[in-house]
Amino acid sequence: MKDQTDIAALMAEIGARARAAAAELAVADPATKRRALEAAADAVWQGRESILTANAEDLALGRDKGLSAAMMDRLALDEARITAMVEGLRAVAAQEDPVGEVLAEWDQPSGIHIRRVRTPLGVIGVIYESRPNVTADAGALCLKSGNAVILRGGSESFHSSGAIHACLVEGLRAAGLPEDAIQRVPTRDRAAVQEMLTMTDTIDVIVPRGGKGLVGLVQREARVPVFAHLEGIVHIYLDAAADPEKALRVVLNAKTRRTGICGAAECLLIHRDLVETLGQGVIRALIDAGVEVRADEALSGIDGTVPASPEDWGCEYLDSIIAAKVVDDIDGAIAHIRRYGSSHTDCIVTEDDAAAGAFFARLDSAILMRNASTQFADGGEFGMGAEIGIATGKMHARGPVGAAQLTSFKYLVEGDGATRA
Amino acid sequence: MKDQTDIAALMAEIGARARAAAAELAVADPATKRRALEAAADAVWQGRESILTANAEDLALGRDKGLSAAMMDRLALDEARITAMVEGLRAVAAQEDPVGEVLAEWDQPSGIHIRRVRTPLGVIGVIYESRPNVTADAGALCLKSGNAVILRGGSESFHSSGAIHACLVEGLRAAGLPEDAIQRVPTRDRAAVQEMLTMTDTIDVIVPRGGKGLVGLVQREARVPVFAHLEGIVHIYLDAAADPEKALRVVLNAKTRRTGICGAAECLLIHRDLVETLGQGVIRALIDAGVEVRADEALSGIDGTVPASPEDWGCEYLDSIIAAKVVDDIDGAIAHIRRYGSSHTDCIVTEDDAAAGAFFARLDSAILMRNASTQFADGGEFGMGAEIGIATGKMHARGPVGAAQLTSFKYLVEGDGATRA
Numbered sequence: 001m002k003d004q005t006d007i008a009a010l011m012a013e014i015g016a017r018a019r020a021a022a023a024e025l026a027v028a029d030p031a032t033k034r035r036a037l038e039a040a041a042d043a044v045w046q047g048r049e050s051i052l053t054a055n056a057e058d059l060a061l062g063r064d065k066g067l068s069a070a071m072m073d074r075l076a077l078d079e080a081r082i083t084a085m086v087e088g089l090r091a092v093a094a095q096e097d098p099v100g101e102v103l104a105e106w107d108q109p110s111g112i113h114i115r116r117v118r119t120p121l122g123v124i125g126v127i128y129e130s131r132p133n134v135t136a137d138a139g140a141l142c143l144k145s146g147n148a149v150i151l152r153g154g155s156e157s158f159h160s161s162g163a164i165h166a167c168l169v170e171g172l173r174a175a176g177l178p179e180d181a182i183q184r185v186p187t188r189d190r191a192a193v194q195e196m197l198t199m200t201d202t203i204d205v206i207v208p209r210g211g212k213g214l215v216g217l218v219q220r221e222a223r224v225p226v227f228a229h230l231e232g233i234v235h236i237y238l239d240a241a242a243d244p245e246k247a248l249r250v251v252l253n254a255k256t257r258r259t260g261i262c263g264a265a266e267c268l269l270i271h272r273d274l275v276e277t278l279g280q281g282v283i284r285a286l287i288d289a290g291v292e293v294r295a296d297e298a299l300s301g302i303d304g305t306v307p308a309s310p311e312d313w314g315c316e317y318l319d320s321i322i323a324a325k326v327v328d329d330i331d332g333a334i335a336h337i338r339r340y341g342s343s344h345t346d347c348i349v350t351e352d353d354a355a356a357g358a359f360f361a362r363l364d365s366a367i368l369m370r371n372a373s374t375q376f377a378d379g380g381e382f383g384m385g386a387e388i389g390i391a392t393g394k395m396h397a398r399g400p401v402g403a404a405q406l407t408s409f410k411y412l413v414e415g416d417g418a419t420r421a
Numbered sequence: 422m423k424d425q426t427d428i429a430a431l432m433a434e435i436g437a438r439a440r441a442a443a444a445e446l447a448v449a450d451p452a453t454k455r456r457a458l459e460a461a462a463d464a465v466w467q468g469r470e471s472i473l474t475a476n477a478e479d480l481a482l483g484r485d486k487g488l489s490a491a492m493m494d495r496l497a498l499d500e501a502r503i504t505a506m507v508e509g510l511r512a513v514a515a516q517e518d519p520v521g522e523v524l525a526e527w528d529q530p531s532g533i534h535i536r537r538v539r540t541p542l543g544v545i546g547v548i549y550e551s552r553p554n555v556t557a558d559a560g561a562l563c564l565k566s567g568n569a570v571i572l573r574g575g576s577e578s579f580h581s582s583g584a585i586h587a588c589l590v591e592g593l594r595a596a597g598l599p600e601d602a603i604q605r606v607p608t609r610d611r612a613a614v615q616e617m618l619t620m621t622d623t624i625d626v627i628v629p630r631g632g633k634g635l636v637g638l639v640q641r642e643a644r645v646p647v648f649a650h651l652e653g654i655v656h657i658y659l660d661a662a663a664d665p666e667k668a669l670r671v672v673l674n675a676k677t678r679r680t681g682i683c684g685a686a687e688c689l690l691i692h693r694d695l696v697e698t699l700g701q702g703v704i705r706a707l708i709d710a711g712v713e714v715r716a717d718e719a720l721s722g723i724d725g726t727v728p729a730s731p732e733d734w735g736c737e738y739l740d741s742i743i744a745a746k747v748v749d750d751i752d753g754a755i756a757h758i759r760r761y762g763s764s765h766t767d768c769i770v771t772e773d774d775a776a777a778g779a780f781f782a783r784l785d786s787a788i789l790m791r792n793a794s795t796q797f798a799d800g801g802e803f804g805m806g807a808e809i810g811i812a813t814g815k816m817h818a819r820g821p822v823g824a825a826q827l828t829s830f831k832y833l834v835e836g837d838g839a840t841r842a
Contacts (some may be wrong), residue, residue, distance in 0.1 A: 091447060112793050114804075119815075207661065245838065362444075365831065368834065370834070372834050376529075378534055395623055400834075414790070418797070419796075420674060420802065
């Protein structure tokens with residue numbers, strides 16, 4: 001399998017199988033897909049012992065390789081995480097089936113009737129790193145949306161992903177759906193990733209899940225369209241008309257609830273009028289909560305802050321650190337976010353509708369928030385049931401990517417012998 | 422301007438101006454954009470003499486270069502074509518403004534309120550060949566949808582496009598919108614096209630309009646997303662349950678109304694049971710209408726047909742020619758279309774709802790039709806007012822691409838100090 005030609009042949013074979021399965025899956029009825037997902041959930045639960053054994057094998061290899069504590073944590077499974085996976089599968093099973101939904105419908109004066117209906121995209125390629133649960137989430141969302149999927153997990157989670165994948169296939173089999181609907185790349189060779197990025201004939205979209213290195217590589221080199229975000233450089237702007245209590249609550253939650261997720265706040269922008277009052281209060285509260293605050297000069301008088309350097313603007317810490325800066329007004333905040341943001345999620349705290357309106361109109365992040373924690377940037381919190389990722393591109397999917405975002409549409413036109421004049 | 426570096430610098434400059442104009446245009450109010458389009462329509466009408474003079478210059482150069490009659494026809498403007506252009510601009514002006522439309526809106530149990538609103542894509546690049554009217558259509562649709570546009574017309578229509586472009590800029594000026602919102606590449610150097618294809622920082626989407634050579638080049642080499650169709654290999658299947666009168670009407674219109682457009686039928690599939698009856702009748706009617714019918718062996722007994730060769734399956738004639746083939750049943754028709762179609766538009770003629778249902782479900786063309794002429798595959802006929810092209814990809818835009826299809830969306834989330842648990 002180490003040979004480049006072998007990998008190319010292997011991936012072409014997997015691609016062709018996926019394409020064939022996709023044609024069957026596109027017309028599978030909702031009940032059958034639901035049954036497959038429920039059977040997969042059962043299989044994961046019943047197979048939890050063998051999943052944990054496989055995971056122990058990955059963890060042992062990871063220790064030998066000297067993986068970081070954070071990596072080891074992402075890799076590790078326990079009964080609670082398996083329960084979450086099972087619940088995730090059941091939640092996706094219970095969702096409304098997106099395929100076939102009539103998105104719009106109208107008559108034309110020429111006598112034709114037009115319907116726009118949701119269809120699967122076809123074949124999704126998912127390239128991810130160490131989290132083994134992505135296998136279940138991605139497999140479930142693709143199946144729900146009628147897409148075949150090719151899963152390429154990180155080499156660290158190879159055995160865990162394999163065990164979970166086997167349960168998904170059991171679900172497909174139980175429902176009489178093609179097993180090729182959820183395939184897993186059976187090699188750790190990285191050449192398989194390179195292949196996937198250029199399989200434009202058989203893969204319709206690639207979803208990379210992982211660090212900046214992986215996502216950047218995929219965005220740079222893929223010929224297949226990509227749904228992804230490279231970074232979540234999330235800003236919160238405390239407007240002159242911010243409510244102090246809401247500001248405190250939102251900023252603390254946005255920064256400290258979980259620091260390692262893409263919706264975590266990374267930069268606090270403070271209106272000049274608030275420096276001595278609310279600004280000071282929020283920064284003190286962050287410091288009290290154990291956050292390192294890297295402050296610009298105007299805020300440097302606040303006890304316990306660390307001086308910010310130019311690299312702090314536009315930095316994604318994914319850690320208990322936040323940059324803080326004073327801006328003259330909302331224009332200054334918008335200009336800073338335009339320059340340093342990543343079009344992921346940005347928030348304004350204000351009671352002033354005009355300020356919120358300007359923030360919403362003049363910024364073009366995938367998600368803009370007002371008086372709400374940026375940690376809500378998540379498919380589950382948006383009511384999508386689950387997400388395969390968050391996209392910051394402007395094409396097709398944007399924001400949290402759930403089952404509905406993994407679909408396309410087609411026009412169905414009916415006439416009674418209508419001809420064009 | 423012939424130097425590669427100069428072209429790169431020129432295009433980078435145009436891209437940066439477009440990006441700046443796009444930010445202004447994104448927040449322009451609907452009335453201002455409408456005023457700009459109406460003023461542009463007035464300017465085209467008042468400037469028709471100078472447009473015709475510029476066109477005469479292009480036509481003279483075209484004659485010297487020995488352009489084909491079809492090319493010369495596409496290039497030529499007259500008062501009727503200018504009137505159509507003016508009416509097109511006014512029709513787009515009168516359309517509903519898509520930007521800011523609330524596409525969905527809901528509350529979450531966490532207390533956040535989510536809106537999904539339409540936003541412009543940003544900057545559209547349009548690369549086209551000889552038709553000068555694309556300048557007006559594309560410019561108008563991009564402006565309506567709040568996008569800046571970079572127009573790169575064919576060298577044959579250089580002077581005509583320049584004169585029309587000047588009128589569009591007059592419209593922008595009259596409404597106080599940035600003139601850079603509609604820019605035209607001021608050189609005929611083809612290196613400018615190559616540049617555009619890789620300007621991922623400043624161009625969000627490329628729309629190529631023209632022949633297979635141009636579209637294929639753009640699809641192969643663009644790093645920027647592309648809305649396009651390479652070919653319209655349009656099939657009509659006469660099902661066993663076809664109504665003879667409708668079949669005759671639909672097939673004749675689909676093939677002969679205009680043979681050079683992408684929605685023109687190129688291949689007729691006939692259910693085996695109909696060969697001696699309706700099949701024969703339709704083929705005879707096509708021949709009587711002056712169409713060359715390239716028939717497979719089962720139809721070769723019909724007087725006046727020409728034997729088809731393997732190259733006729735999947736061929737886009739864009740001419741008064743049609744391929745004709747017998748299939749055993751609807752499965753045969755679907756299999757043929759899957760193999761040879763181009764996912765543009767395909768049609769079934771039948772009175773049998775089950776057959777139509779199978780055709781609609783199992784094929785994944787952008788447009789599927791029943792008992793209606795495939796020449797309806799057009800943004801105007803779909804009620805979109807105008808189109809910048811037809812897309813056969815599955816991502817983002819599909820089918821006719823009008824102003825609404827040139828948009829993206831963002832999520833606006835409002836809370837009252839909501840935090841995530």
